[in-house]
Amino acid sequence: MRSVDAMDQLDQRALDFFREFGFLKLPGFLDADTVTALEAEVRSGLGRSYQLPTDKPSVVTGYEGYYLPLMAEGNPVSRALTSGDRLLSLGRQLLGAPVMPKPAKGILYSDASGWHRDAAGPDLSAVKVAAYLSPVTAESGALRFVPGSHEQGFSDRLARFRDAHPEGSPLDEDAEAALWPGVPVPTEPGDIVVFDVHIWHAALFGSLRAQWSVSYVAVPETEAQRAAARDYIDLFLRVGHRYDRSAFPYYDPDWLVEDRPDFAHAMADLGLFDADRAGAGE
Incomplete structure (x- = not known):
């Protein structure tokens, strides 16, 4: 197994691509x-937590999926990737600042996802890493992006466009694909796609695709940045998916002890490990 502690240095072309367009495939x-x-x-x-479907839903809603944090002691690979230097270094390079993780989760998407952005406000600086565990193409649920829409002004203009032209219910995938000038990013297992959380993206025409994902947030400096980082990281805790929270805690137990990693000290300083929050699920 390739070491998750070996750091990869992005070349200037990759960094420039990410900064201009808001996403990067590795x-x-x-x-x-x-x-x-x-x-x-x-x-x-x-499989332990949900009665998973075996077929795509007959009606495409745009939000069907099953989500589970993978930071328990029984998830050593996910934990090592999340806390390992390779992804921490990737986050630091892309954001230009020390970072802390938003804990990793495993997902089974049984549905498409219409055009949206993961975050709206300018005080949050964060990137998301997504790894699909089977091949995905434009015709089978690959992520697609509007290049450059991570820039705040452009992102906000597209939010107004989305308001003026909301997605249908049920979701019309052909209409979503035609309305937005998105660039699909097909991947094979082993590839990762990393993107700014403000970028507009979608995943259309796919079903029953498994994904592992984790986000990295720049350690905040101002009070507004602290509030934005805290809200983004612990959003998972407030959504309310039902599963065994004692078996699948949200935060890695190694982050809660005194001898925690450096990034976990920054997370603790934000109050993210308060007793009434640790161990809850999205």
């Missing part, structure tokens, strides 16, 4: 052994 970032072990953790955890 082929083969995860080796085959890591993908196999990670997929086993994702599918085992989801």
Whole structure:
């Protein structure tokens, strides 16, 4: 298994691409052994926690999926990736600042996802890493992006466009694909896609695709940035998916002890490990 502690330095072209367009594909970032072990953790955890579907829903809602934090002691691959230097270094390079993780989760998407952005406010600086565990194309649920829409002004203009032209219910995937000039990013297992959380993105025409994801947030400096970082990281706790929270805690137990990683001290300083929050689920 390739070490998750070996740091990868992005070249200037990759950094410039990310800064201009808001997303980046890194082929083969995860080796085959890591993908196999990670997929086993994702599918085992989801299978223990949910009655998973075997077919795509007859009606496409745009939000169907099953979500599970993978930071328990029984998820060593997910924990090592999340806290390891490779992804922490990637986050630091892309955001230009020290970072802290928003804990990793395993997901089974049984539905499409219409055009949206993960965050709106200018005080949050964060990137999301997504790794699909099976091949995905434009015709089978690959992420697609509006390049440059991570820039605040452009992102906000597209929010107004979304308000003026809301997605249908049920979701019309052909209409979503035609309305927005998105660039699909097909991937194979082992590839990762990393993107600014403000960018407008979608995943259309796919079903029953498993994904592992984690986000990295710049350590905040101002009070507004602290509030934005705290709200983004612990949003998972407030949504309310039902599963065994004692078996699948939200925060890695190693982050809650006194001898915690440096990034976890910054998270603790934000109040993210308060007793009434730790261990809850999205």
